[in-house]
Amino acid sequence: MKNAILKLKGDTDLKDEVIDIILSDSEGYDDIKDFFHDLRCQSGFISELTYYNQTHAFYDKFYSDIEELRQDFEDSIGEPINIRGDLKNFFAWFAFEEVANQIYNELYE
Numbered sequence: 001m002k003n004a005i006l007k008l009k010g011d012t013d014l015k016d017e018v019i020d021i022i023l024s025d026s027e028g029y030d031d032i033k034d035f036f037h038d039l040r041c042q043s044g045f046i047s048e049l050t051y052y053n054q055t056h057a058f059y060d061k062f063y064s065d066i067e068e069l070r071q072d073f074e075d076s077i078g079e080p081i082n083i084r085g086d087l088k089n090f091f092a093w094f095a096f097e098e099v100a101n102q103i104y105n106e107l108y109e
Contacts, residue, residue: 005032008106014065017058018099021048036104039097046096055092066095073098 005023009016025046026035039045049055059066070091074080083090 004107005103008103012065014062014069014095015099015103017062018096019103021046021096022100022103024048033108036100039100049092049096052086052089055086055089058092058096059088062095066091069095069098 002023005019009019022032022035025048026032029035044050049058070081073094081094
């Protein structure tokens with residue numbers, strides 16, 4: 001499965017980073033589907049995005065990709081995203097989870 005995920009790299013810097021984090025954080029899993037399940041069910045599951053300084057750095061580094069993702073998402077739902085809490089933290093997690101969802105869909109659907 002690692003090779004299948006690596007083949008998904010190259011679209012955006014954000015997606016490449018999410019893939020790298022998934023590969024790193026899923027090492028202890030026998031089945032990567034279990035990792036994706038845990039990601040969907042557990043808050044704060046990604047160690048690289050635990051603290052505000054980490055989520056703020058992630059947001060700043062991938063701002064352009066996150067903005068494009070936000071705009072596409074808002075266009076698809078027909079309304080603005082309701083931001084809860086710290087803006088950079090919110091959008092860092094939004095972007096990570098949205099891209100991880102896209103990766104899952106590319107792998108399994």
